[in-house]
């Protein structure tokens with residue numbers, strides 16, 4: 001099976017391209033009126049667990065804008081759910097885990113599940129999405145990093161500091177590492193099942209990696225991401241996005257990952273320098289910059305491509321798209337990349 005548009009996969013391999021590929025983190029979501037129409041009728045996990053809905057939401061932004069890759073509609077928190085940790089998505093609040101993991105006793109009830117049994121609906125959603133995409137563009141599967149998942153499991157909700165998650169790591173490291181290893185084992189099985197179901201690449205979101213000092217990052221985040229890369233890299237390209245993790249780009253570049261995501265606080269030049277200049281980079285438009293007028297967005301995108309270079313590069317935002325971005329501004333971002341000419 002070959003894809004009609006394989007720009008994204010070429011860029012991940014570092015092959016020469018006419019223009020870089022483009023997609024947006026969290027592209028299937030709240031800034032799209034067609035998404036809001038579905039959201040009004042079904043709650044969050046119903047949308048995730050119903051293959052017809054998840055596949056429809058996945059292809060909505062592709063139909064509207066024609067990005068070079070689709071990302072499956074789901075959430076990183078389906079993993080703790082499958083591990084026997086209750087996860088709720090509260091409207092206007094976000095994730096809520098009523099029984100957070102704070103002790104060895106809490107941890108004992110956490111399982112490494114059979115992912116086909118507990119997360120089979122994700123594999124069904126992948127198959128339904130592949131049919132709808134009709135080999136037009138590649139499909140990205142994803143998971144949270146073990147550290148980012150631990151943050152929610154221990155804190156019990158979103159946080160600016162994730163102080164309770166850090167407290168567990170620093171006062172009960174044995175418990176923290178056992179939890180991280182259980183999450184890692186589940187994630188490896190999960191991503192392998194996703195690849196078998198048809199995704200063309202996977203991305204690991206380490207959204208809260210930048211909360212840790214460089215030394216703590218090695219101990220509580222990076223070593224587990226490395227295990228995931230080791231287990232997956234021969235089966236599929238792996239992208240690692242660590243928000244605020246520019247300090248780890250050197251290790252990441254040697255890890256066997258195909259590409260590294262960077263956020264907007266790191267310049268293209270610095271990211272290329274820190275990652276050694278060869279590996280494919282992905283990013284890093286400030287999501288809030290999509291609130292600028294479309295003509296400014298286009299200029300800034302062309303400048304960004306010139307700074308990263310058109311090859312070994314995937315155009316993206318530096319984090320997820322914001323809900324208040326006008327649809328025409330998102331269009332300007334995608335169109336700017338498609339209109340890009342070297343020079």
Ligand code: CP3
Pocket residue numbers: 024025026027028029030039043044071072073074075076077089093094095142144158205207319320
């Ligand atoms: O990128 C995509 O379009 C695919 C879908 C996707 C969702 N979540 C759907 C979603 C992806 C890739 C995620 C990943 C995710 N989820 C991350 C990592 C990326 C990042 O933004 O840092 C994290 C940290 C989560 C956890 C999570 N899920 C939070 C903090 C929230 C609430 C805040 C928010 O953005 O709304 C969610 C809920 C969620 N996940 C929504 C969507 C579309 C919104 C809730 C809803 O639609 O009812």
